[in-house]
Amino acid sequence: MTLSACFSLYRVDIRQGNQISQEMVFQLRPGMTEEQVRFIMGSPLLQDPFRNNRWDYVYRFSPKGKLEESRRVTLMFADGKLVSIEGDVIAAVTPDAASQPAAKP
Numbered sequence: 594m595t596l597s598a599c600f601s602l603y604r605v606d607i608r609q610g611n612q613i614s615q616e617m618v619f620q621l622r623p624g625m626t627e628e629q630v631r632f633i634m635g636s637p638l639l640q641d642p643f644r645n646n647r648w649d650y651v652y653r654f655s656p657k658g659k660l661e662e663s664r665r666v667t668l669m670f671a672d673g674k675l676v677s678i679e680g681d682v683i684a685a686v687t688p689d690a691a692s693q694p695a696a697k698p
Contacts, residue, residue, distance in 0.1 A: 609623045609674075611638050611650045613664045620680065621668075625675045631667060637668075 611634065620633045630648075637648035647669055654662040666680035 611635055613650055613652045
């Protein structure tokens, strides 16, 4: 009985999925190819075989068995180009802003 009590005191830190940082998402721009996105974000954790235009990145961190951090980012593609970014992390550029011409100094 005392041996089982010793094991219940220690809990492993669990990291699951793709670690997602704000800096990674800031690098994404509408119009990027799938290869460029994969270079920045890595391979998606979930990729639906019936909707290959949607990539889902999920990250969960549970130190000592208690959920502390959870992030989700969904990327949508059209014709092999990034068109939208949704989820818990904010994109640097929205698709509407990317289509407008840059201001000249």
